[in-house]
Amino acid sequence: MLRGGMPHALLVTGPAGVGKTTFAEDVAAGLLCVVADRSERPCGTCRACRALSHGNHPDLHRLAPTGAGSVIPIGGRDERGVRDLVRDLALLPVEGGARVAVIVSADRMTEDAQSAMLKTLEEPPAATVLILTAADEERLLPTIRSRCVRIRLGPVARREVEDLLVEGGYAEAPTAARVARLAAGRPGEAVALARAPEAITIRSEVGRTLLDLVAATRTDRLRIARDLLTRTAALASSVAAASSASGDGGEGAAAVARPRTTRGRGRGAVAATSTTATALADVTPAGAAADPEAAGPAAKVPASERRAAALGLVAIWRDVTRDLALVALGQPADVRQIDLLDDLESVSGRLDPAFAVDQLRRLELAGERLEGNVSPELVIDALALGWTAPARVSDAS
């Protein structure tokens, strides 16, 4: 494509932390690089490449989610959004060559913002390439998707992630092996974890606590669930601190905190979420009374952080469920949390093998609810109470 057949719009899809933004930026560099030999682009040393690496190339336009809801707004007023990008692209290129717009996490565009994007995607200004990245392409309007050439980035083999960590100097071999398992084929997640060793420890403790939760009473489950949220919040902030210390602007932390492979979250899910919100709201007084102390500190933390912590916990919970299922199927070599293998084996023996199917569906639903305006604590309480229990009809409604 770079050597001649570049489409107007690319949609790069794949799980969070797999390398979508890195790839999009490499393509942008390939388009803006000015070295004579096209096969050398991006050269990494020309004027354009240097400007790109300093983040100040005038013909690279970048848009990414911002604010509490982590969305890309329509913009045009107080906050930068799609309208501002469209206006910038209507001007002539500063350098007179190609012009590239990278929309990071385009699936976080509001529906208004997506509509405002359509015309530009349909008839982009001359010599302009739009590159969109999306972890969950089902959140994009079909009209957006149909105007883009799609490039799917899949999980990277565990061994390759391990090599990348060692060769990049992020981790020594034994840690690299452990982190590569946890990262499940996502190099960005692996690097983020390797930079924050305490995050690996917290992650492991959270996994072990989830396994202990199977035998806990209802009251204990509610208390422990709040504690788990505190720990996943600490996990997210340690990853964020490690990322910003190494100067990549916390991209890794965002990757960790963002929802992962929640499928089937189409537009119909919005209605379902609000119904759920009403149903869950009825539970509030009982939940609050059961644990008034836990509700106190949570109320002071910004909603976006509480939601990110809950999404982080749901992601670890999904890994624990998956690992329990693998052990039950007699495939312990593939588990992600290899240090929990003994606990996984002892808990797995006590469960109905079909539990994982119900549990994964509950976790998927929890992810959808967290995207809506539902209290993260209540979503986690519901998961804690239902953990390993047989599914009820009301769970799916």
Ligand SMILES: [Zn+2]
């Ligand atoms: Zn160059």
